Amino acid sequence: MSKAVVVGDLNVGKTCLINRFCKDAFDRDYKATIGVDFEIERFELSGLPFSLQIWDTAGQEKFKCIASAYYRGAQVIVTVFDMTDILTLEHTKQWLMEALNENEPNSCFIFLVGTKRDLLSPDECQRTERDAVKMAAEMNAEFWSVSSKTGRKRAAVLLPCGRSGFRRLRPEGHGARLQNGADRRRRRSQSG
Ligand SMILES: Nc1nc2c(ncn2[C@@H]2O[C@H](COP(=O)(O)OP(=O)(O)OP(=O)(O)O)[C@@H](O)[C@H]2O)c(=O)[nH]1
Numbered sequence: 033m034s035k036a037v038v039v040g041d042l043n044v045g046k047t048c049l050i051n052r053f054c055k056d057a058f059d060r061d062y063k064a065t066i067g068v069d070f071e072i073e074r075f076e077l078s079g080l081p082f083s084l085q086i087w088d089t090a091g092q093e094k095f096k097c098i099a100s101a102y103y104r105g106a107q108v109i110v111t112v113f114d115m116t117d118i119l120t121l122e123h124t125k126q127w128l129m130e131a132l133n134e135n136e137p138n139s140c141f142i143f144l145v146g147t148k149r150d151l152l153s154p155d156e157c158q159r160t161e162r163d164a165v166k167m168a169a170e171m172n173a174e175f176w177s178v179s180s181k182t183g184r185k186r187a188a189v190l191l192p193c194g195r196s197g198f199r200r201l202r203p204e205g206h207g208a209r210l211q212n213g214a215d216r217r218r219r220r221s222q223s224g
Pocket of ligand 1: 046065148202
């Protein structure tokens with residue numbers, strides 16, 4: 033079983049992202065995550081069963097010390113920002129640093145995910161993606177822009193947890209590992 037932790041400011045759409053991926057569902061109403069929550073998603077990689085434990089952490093400052101206790105042992109760190117709020121992009125570096133502090137150097141595959149793409153005009157989307165690509169380069173992360181509202185489970189939204197990222201995790205044995213090394217990161221955006 034591999035572990036992914038999803039971090040980022042409050043209200044950026046972490047829970048919705050996970051729900052789209054795991055349940056193919058979207059909830060318009062905001063319910064703050066209290067501390068942490070997790071889902072287990074099972075799928076096949078190269079014909080072999082694969083399980084991913086996805087930890088949804090609270091963005092609220094007051095829950096930070098609870099949530100950060102769950103960062104350890106992550107193979108994947110998903111840093112999330114809201115594409116309609118550029119400040120949340122700036123904060124992703126801090127979130128990443130805190131998650132990396134709890135893990136071995138170079139042991140994690142990193143994603144930067146911009147959510148709420150559906151709320152932006154094409155021009156705004158392009159501008160935000162440009163900023164995000166720069167940030168992803170600094171973070172050594174793979175970038176995706178998505179909408180949990182309009183995106184579809186496998187086709188659009190999921191993204192890190194779906195194709196390119198977790199294909200690099202080996203389904204074999206106990207505890208999958210990064211297959212291609214954490215240095216081969218690509219930056220992408222995907223319409224969702
Ligand atoms: N239009 C649109 N709204 C979204 C999208 N993703 C999330 N939202 C909305 O944004 C709000 C916050 O979403 P959550 O997923 O609960 O945010 P969170 O990051 O888990 O928040 P915390 O638990 O406080 O850390 C909710 O009202 C969602 O419906 C999206 O892709 N598009």
